[in-house]
Amino acid sequence: MSGASRDMAIDKARDILAEVSRVVALTGAGISTDSGIPDFRGPQGVWTRDPNAEKLSDIRYYISDEHIRRKVWQDRLHSPVWQAAPNAGHKALVSLEMQGKLDTLVTQNIDGLHQLAGSDPSRIIEIHGTMREAVCMSCGARSPMQEILARVERGDGDPHCEQLIDGRACGGIIDAATISFGQNLVEEDIRRAENAVRMTDVLLAVGTSLAVYPAAGLVPIARSNGAAVIIVNGAPTEMDDLAEVVVLGSISDVLPLIVEGS
Ligand SMILES: [Zn+2]
Structure with missing residues (x-):
């Protein structure tokens, strides 16, 4: 133009x-x-340059593979969003x-x-959705993303839900409150x-x-x-x-x- x-x-x-x-x-x-x-889908997007990157935002891999979750939590910890x-x-x-x-x-x-x-x-x-909140995939408990990232930073590379249900920690998988592929x-x-x-x-x-x-x-x-x-x-x-x-x-x-x- x-x-x-x-x-x-x-x-x-x-x-x-x-x-x-x-x-x-x-x-x-x-x-x-x-x-x-960065625009993940744009011409210079991460997914466009690395097709495997899309796996990291597919809910099926996230649920079934602890290694994917650990990688995703590290990505979240270092996301440019927190400085933006x-x-x-x-x-x-x-x-x-x-x-x-x-x-x-x-x-x-x-x-x-x-x-x-x-x-x-x-x-x-x-x-x-929003990546500023986290949500438990079992009980639905929500918490500020920064609280969960603080746990990741302290060494809990795959944090699970600590919500007490009948006196016991829920233990569910925690995800960002975002809509992933497959959801x-x-x-x-x-x-x-x-x-x-x-x-x-x-x-x-x-x-x-x-x-x-x-x-x-x-x-x-x-x-x-x-x-x-x-x-x-x-x-x-x-x-x-x-x-x-x-x-x-x-x-x-x-x-x-x-x-x-x-
Ligand atoms: Zn839970």
């Missing part, structure tokens, strides 16, 4: 946002890459919320950066996201290739309910044909320009 056509696309997106009162944002990995968190700060893209969505326009923020990200940026947690739907999304979260999209004036899709369902399916739902679709991404997406306007570029550069003064 040339500089001139990008400027025109930014203006058009800004004009659309200026005229509406209700926006649903859908964000994907692309909004967090400028915070130093929200960038101008996350902050632009906070600003849209301050303008009273952002109704719901649906995110495919598990990094929790929208909350850190200051987005209202009650408006956020994390359809792939279903939370039905209630999807329904809530779809309902928000049915009521919205604009669906603003940011940093997602719109190739993974059901998140990608929110675009046709928006269209069939008369909402305008704005796509902001670093590369073309699967749904560009359904968009009113597509802005290609660095998200932390262009999103503040689109939201500013709308």
